[in-house]
Amino acid sequence: MSVVDMNAVALDGSRLSCGDVVRVARGSVPVALDAKAEERALRAYEVARDSGAKRAVYGRTTGVGANRHQVVASDAVDQHGLRLLRSHAATSGERCADDVVRAGLVIRLNQLAAAGSGVHPRLLRALREALTEGAVPAVHARGSIGTGDLGALAEIALTLAGERAWGRGGLDPVPVSPGDALAFISSNAMTLATSVLAWHDLSRLLQASHVVAALSYCALGGSPEAFAERVHARRPHPGSVRAAADMRRLLWGDSTQEPPAGRRLQDPFGLRAFPQVQGPALEACDALEAVLTVDVNAAAENPFIDVDDGGVYHHGHFATAHLALALDHLRAALHHVAELSAARLSDLVEPELTGLSPFLADGPAGSSGVMILEYVSHDALSQLRHAASPVTLGTAVISRGLEDHASFATQAAASTAAAVGAYRTVLACELLGAVRAVEMSGADLPAGPVAEVLRQLRPVLPVVAEDHPLTEEIHRAERALDGLDGW
Numbered sequence: 001m002s003v004v005d006m007n008a009v010a011l012d013g014s015r016l017s018c019g020d021v022v023r024v025a026r027g028s029v030p031v032a033l034d035a036k037a038e039e040r041a042l043r044a045y046e047v048a049r050d051s052g053a054k055r056a057v058y059g060r061t062t063g064v065g066a067n068r069h070q071v072v073a074s075d076a077v078d079q080h081g082l083r084l085l086r087s088h089a090a091t092s093g094e095r096c097a098d099d100v101v102r103a104g105l106v107i108r109l110n111q112l113a114a115a116g117s118g119v120h121p122r123l124l125r126a127l128r129e130a131l132t133e134g135a136v137p138a139v140h141a142r143g144s145i146g147t148g149d150l151g152a153l154a155e156i157a158l159t160l161a162g163e164r165a166w167g168r169g170g171l172d173p174v175p176v177s178p179g180d181a182l183a184f185i186s187s188n189a190m191t192l193a194t195s196v197l198a199w200h201d202l203s204r205l206l207q208a209s210h211v212v213a214a215l216s217y218c219a220l221g222g223s224p225e226a227f228a229e230r231v232h233a234r235r236p237h238p239g240s241v242r243a244a245a246d247m248r249r250l251l252w253g254d255s256t257q258e259p260p261a262g263r264r265l266q267d268p269f270g271l272r273a274f275p276q277v278q279g280p281a282l283e284a285c286d287a288l289e290a291v292l293t294v295d296v297n298a299a300a301e302n303p304f305i306d307v308d309d310g311g312v313y314h315h316g317h318f319a320t321a322h323l324a325l326a327l328d329h330l331r332a333a334l335h336h337v338a339e340l341s342a343a344r345l346s347d348l349v350e351p352e353l354t355g356l357s358p359f360l361a362d363g364p365a366g367s368s369g370v371m372i373l374e375y376v377s378h379d380a381l382s383q384l385r386h387a388a389s390p391v392t393l394g395t396a397v398i399s400r401g402l403e404d405h406a407s408f409a410t411q412a413a414a415s416t417a418a419a420v421g422a423y424r425t426v427l428a429c430e431l432l433g434a435v436r437a438v439e440m441s442g443a444d445l446p447a448g449p450v451a452e453v454l455r456q457l458r459p460v461l462p463v464v465a466e467d468h469p470l471t472e473e474i475h476r477a478e479r480a481l482d483g484l485d486g487w
Contacts, residue, residue, distance in 0.1 A: 008032040009106070011128075013040075013114030016107070016296050018289055021196045024131060025103035033113060033128045040115035041124055043307045048118025048179055051305075051312045058303050058314055060118075060179040068402070081181035082161070088185060089154035089164070093142030096152075096190070098168065101139050103193035105131055107296045108153070108184075115307055116299025117183040126160045126174040138167030141414070144191060145396055146407035148318045153185035186301040188320050194413040195327060196292055201420045202334065203285050205427060206278070208484035209341065210243065212431045213274055214250040214450045216344045219437035220353055222271045223262030224251070232275065239279025239286075247274065250487065253448035268353070270344035277340050281333040288326040295323060320409035321392070327412035328390040331419050335381075335388040338426045342377045348433040349374065360436050362465040370436060372470060373429040380425035387419040428477035432461060432470070439463045449487050456483075 009020045012034035023029040052060045062068055064084065072080045096104075109127040112119055130136070137159035143151035157180070158164045162173025216222075225231065227244040252259055266272060300317035349359045349370060361369030396406040435457055438445070445451040460480050461473060 010034055011106070011110045011113050012037040013110055013112075013299065014297050016110040016293075018196050018199060018292050018296070021103050021106055021193070021296060022200045024106045025099045025193070025197065028134065031106060031109070031128055031131050033109070033124060037113040037115065038121050038124060040307055041112060041117075041119070041121045044115045044118045044305045045120050045177075045179075047307055047310050048183070048305045048312070049177075051310075052179060055312070057179075057312055058182070060182065064182060079178075081176050081178045082163075084181040085154045085157050085161070085176070085185070086163075088150045089158055091140035091143040091151040091155060093140050095167065096139045096141050096194075098136050100190070100193050100197060101136050101167070102131065103196055104139070104149075104152070104190040105137075105156070107192050107196070108156075108187055108189035110296060111187055111189065111298060111300070112184075114297065114299035116304045117186070117301040118305035119180045119183045120175075120177045122174055123157075123160065123176075123180060123184060126171060129171055130160075130169075133169055133171065135169035135171050136167045138165065139190065144188075144410040146188070146191065146320045146324055146409035146411070147403065147405075148186055149188050149190040149410070150185050152190040153187060154181075157181065157184045183301055183305075186318065188295070188300075188318070188323070188409065191320065191323070191410045191413050192292060192295055194417050195288070195323060195409075196296070198327075198413065198416040198420055199285065199288050199292060199330075202330065202416070202423070203289075204485040205420070205423055205481060206281055206285060206334075206337070207486075208481045209278070209337065209427055210246045210250060211450070211453055211484040211487050212341070212427055212434060212481075213271070213278075213344065214247060214448075215434035215438060215454065216348060216430060217247070217251065217271055218443060218445050218450060219434050219441060220267070220271060220344075220347055221263035221443075222267050223264060224248075224259035225262070226267060226272045227251075227275065237276075237279050237283070239282035240275040241279070242282055243275040243278040249448065250450050250453075251446045251448045253446075255447055259446070268343065268347050270340050270347055274340065277336050281330070281337045284326070284330040284333040288330050291322045291326045295320075319405070320407045324392050324407035324409035324412045327409065327416050328392050331384075331388040331412075331416055332390070334419055334423060335384055338381050338384050338423050341426050341430045342374075342381050345374060345377055345430045345433050348430070348437045354437055354441065356437060356440050360433065360440060361467070362440065362463075363467055367467050369467070370433055370470065373433055373474075376470075376474065377426050377429040380422045380429075384419050384422035384426065387415045387422060389415070391415065424478050424481060425474070427481060428474055431457075431477045431481065432473055435461045436463050453484065453487055
């Protein structure tokens, strides 16, 4: 990698951000491996190699799991690593998408750059080359329970070693040292990859939902009192304060004039409680990012090879309770947010709240307008409800009883990824209803950014008066949400 490439994401095992992971995974941004990190990785490899000659080291000189006390014969050590990889490359389900695999590669490379694994540095260089050349291993989704993505990472390692076909592109095979196997697969990198991408998508959608809610506010003639700074200063949960401030900014910009009063003494909960429901989801997103940032920069391999004191430490950093709980929390908070979006859609089709025709119909008597949007919204909301079920209430006892706990963070990550699509549909349905209601009312919008948002949305979501199929409009609204998070 050229050192003059200023756009490259520098990997040293300590500074990788979630945003960097997304840039590499989806934007094909190049990576650069820090030279000092590579030197420390070599030292860790030497410490691990030398330690294995003096004492028992889990997975290097012994079996794994309940086979931890089975000592590998000296004449079998050379093949022990490959046998371990072959035996653990057991997965099922669909192949992971390329962006998920690339996210997993950059996370694992950065973790290895933290120099706690003891793998040979050539594996780091191979991962960097794969990311640079666009080579993507074929990795399958099923096989992890939150105690290490052993199967998926074994697939990657065997692909690097030339024993499995690449999913896309390819590299020359890389030798696997005797101690490389467990050191390479002792990570939750693929679960983290799914989690980072889901976090990114939900963060953008939550920000876009402020814009959508602001449009609904305009269509419904909402009351500004629910977002007043003085109100939120007296119960200053950070997320609620942020949501209320963002609504004020979107609706009234920098204006110092008192916003006009709303149509009602009190609005429906969809508007009135927006900051209080949105706030926990914003905070949950921030909390998940904090957990992910720690883990993508963690030297969490078991055993941990300490280059500073030359020690080998056996531990439980493979456990991912922090991640699983943070993902469960976010999905639960997101479900509340989505419920409120569906409620606002119901408000938008109610004549007593908008002063418009039922279901925003604009045709002969009995026209249905956007009636069907509520069905679509509640179908997606139901899917999100199922995805929001906590995975952290389950556990597993495996490997002859030795491994008697599992976080199921992998399942939490998959459920969070599934929640992205469901929430996108819920929000898109509200967006369609809000734009249509605002346009039908002919109301003057406040002077804030929301007016410019509507101007830009008009060509994308034009109001068609007569009853017509809404499928394509829903799809356009789903795509339009990606452009609303920057307001």
